[in-house]
Amino acid sequence: MTSTPRKYTLRAAALVASAAMVAVTVQTGSATAQPDAATGASAVALSAQQRVTAIKSAQAEAAGTAQKIGLGGQEKLVARDVIKDADGTVHTRYERTYEGLPVLGGDLVVHEKKNGTRTVDKATQAKIAVSTTDAAQPAASAKKSALSASAAEKNTKAEAKDAPRKVIWAASGKPVLAYETVVTGVQKDGTPSELHVITDAKTGAKLFQDETIETGTGTSSYSGTVPLTTTKSGSTYNLTDGARGGHKTYDLRQGTSGTGTLFTDADDKWGGGRQTAAVDAHYGAAVTWDFYKNVLGRNGIRNDGKGAYSRVHYGNSYVNAFWQDSCFCMTYGDGQNNANPLTALDVAAHEMSHGVTAATARLNYSGESGGLNEATSDIFGTATEFYANNAADKGDYLIGEKININGDGTPLRYMDKPSKDGASKDYWSSSLGNVDVHYSSGPANHWFYLLSEGSGTKTINGVTYNSPTYDNSKVTGIGRDKAEKIWYRALTTYFTSTTKYAGARTGTLKAAADLYGASSTEYKTVAAAWTAINVK
Template sequence: MVVVGVQSGTATAQPDEAATARAIGATALELTPAQRVTALKEAQADAPGQAASLGLGAQEKLVVRDVIEDVDGTVHTRYERTYAGLPVLGGDLVVHAAPNGKDTVTKAVAARISVPTTTPELAPKAARTTALKAAAAEQTTEAAAEDAPRKVIWAADGKPVLAYETVVEGFQPDGTPSELHVVTDAATGAELFRDEAIETGTGTGKYNGTVTIGTTLSGSTYSLTDGTRGSHKTYDLNQGTSGTGTLFTNSSDVWSGGRLTAGVDVHYGAGKTWDFYKNVLGRNGIKNNGVASYSRAHYGNNYVNAFWSDSCFCMTYGDGASNSRPLTSIDVAAHEMTHGVTAATANLTYSGESGGLNEATSDILATAVEFYAANSAAPGNYLIGEQININGNGTPLRYQDKPSKDGASRDYWSSTLGSVDVHYSSGPANHFFYLLAEGSGAKTINGVSYNSPTYDGSTLAGIGRDKAVAIWYKALTTYMTSTTKYAGARTATLSAAGALYGTTSAEYKAVAATWTAVNVS
């Protein structure tokens, strides 16, 4: 076993890192939690007028989810939508209000929201039955529909339909908890959509070396409570599969050995991810409100995975095969926390092409965090899960320079991409990010060799990782919606590049050329 020794304290970004952050085009103003609350309240007060200006129907209302103000005065307000008091799934939109008074809007669907009636022909039990069948098809065990199906308007496919949404809880085949959302037609009982809310990722632990983490002293006992990063806490589930677990504590502020090792890696990864979002992207925590999620280590027995759950607002990590190789590296922590950022912003549906973009976002920003951490024990690279050795032959789980090297991911977009598992339909977006950052062809970075091809045979130079990260993050938080697919991601990143660097800039042109290089045009 590799022992991790830890010194107390708080890891902070170096001054030059913060300066770089501002230089790469982080255009959003940083708001204090109180200022953000005020901005949300003011936007909600203006929501009826905004709905009228957008020409929404009398039964439609807008509910504010987020407000981002750019330094140039442009305000981006993200809304959910209701119809006759019912949630509209796929009804989210973002209004971009420019200082010159010109507003534009990005909608998840273009269709007008209207249904003939909000009285369902079928009783909720019919939806429950269909949802349980869907869970059985997904091989979900111990499945149960915990809450009564709720009435919704399903609009994500373009044509609004009165529907039920049922949440079935249980366990996926590998032991991961399941929160399967099943949408059924309220008139026919037919399944319209299913979406797994538990978002999984992979990585490894015990490779961070001696690191600095944030801890708290209470009396004579130290705990893994990081008071400088939203009071993030790390718990020991002790091989359990439910509940919060027991907060990691220690009699001294030097943490090493035994069960503490995984807890240290998790806590360190969460801290570095918080610092990256704060110091580089100007984001104050997952929801940008200064409040931390929490982490749970030692989940289950021989559980070879990790996952994010928005319902508990927490990350959870298994101990791997034989409970001997915890999945607790910095890239997996960043991957899981980024699922939370995605849920708080674009909320990309975890299915089809949007699910692939969701997974790619976690991979992309996890890579950025790994480079940011600059930990010599775990150098930054464009490999996902390279240290865990799940494959048994020392190979990574995913490759961003040529995704197909894992044997399942796609290098380029095709019309069949939406039918591929989200961890593999993430391939073209991961490939886009690598090409945009580093360019095509053979090269060696931090001792790792890469050789990235292009669909159209083009040669790309790359614009640098910092700019590529800034463009992807702004696209996610400002221009993407729940239903964004690859074509929409192209539009969103071009909009982001235009906002950051101008529509005649080399960066804007590089984004367009790079999407063409992964067959998105």
């Protein structure tokens, strides 16, 4: 059975100086998003079973759909997600195969109105066709190349357990027959590695690589009173949240593999010692779940009503946290000297939002798409922080402001003027795709701030911002609530794996038109905010 949410006092001794005694209320219940749409085109909430049924129905009709949208006879569609709007429009997200081989960068979204009118957003406009599906290069060569790529990243314990698989690479340039090899190992900071390497099956040249374990850092562990939903089993309680898809929290005990041990407690009064990090992680997962459900109408990370799980006490003095889609889990290190677990709310919200991206647009974690991927996590991490309404840690547009990673009290990133961190970019340029994804996220973060709050100087929750624009234009914000709904709509309905900044502009304009109308102030402000960061 699931116990009633209660408030527990944490007895934590090893907390950094900035940690505060706080009391936070988690919003629960069956409420779903209220998108304040003006057009009737907003998404309706589907139960987990309704979603499964809709995907099965789309798959049953996939062959006909492929023909109707003009795909070749050797191509097939694999339905992955379905969104239904109140006005009857259905948005179906597909992966594509060619002669039975996965087409990477071939994903697309079919939008079909109630009257049968269709439009399609594709990750590539190129025709999917190769002269042969027989590889000139052996799989062993692809494996060797992939291991070399992992070595170049300074990864250790690298191995490719599974044989390289043949694919069609269509994410950039002309589609070609290729191999995809997954190399596991350990990154130089102790984070696990799942490096996907694409090599040309004809020439052996490396075409692309993508590290699928995304990392990030956040605020120090909370202390004080926070609500938890736990489960009673026999005479003991454990950290299983039956109200949120069965999310579980485990103790890795400084290990780096496996699930760990589920936290249990005799009297359901949690906190102190090793439990402190578990309480923070369990709470963070709950608030993130509630934000997505109550604000955006999303039923869990994958929108299927199933909870992920959290692992705390990873490694020895590991100063990071990461989302891993292959295990559908969040993992937290204990920080320097194992004294400051990185288990706070903004860590959970940022990292779990990588899971939402993986379940929707699957933005490639490289180049401009990677920057948009990172920005998505910053945007929803910020949105969740505001949603929590924590008086001791008020919502702001600063990323990682509590961890003091720079040693001088400054945050990791600034959304109002990203370049203040010394590396992020304020505006789009043709060279942005060559920048590390944590810094190429800057323009999208800047766009979100401008859309939410506008340009110029202002103070919000005690923090003063001064957001500039590329063309010295003045932008008047529409409010964060509308901005986050527009980004979410674009991410889930229009973005694909290869979306770049120009495509993000197009997608968010479509989203704003859906929610508020093509002649609305919201639509016009979305366009103005993109122009203000040099995306025209």
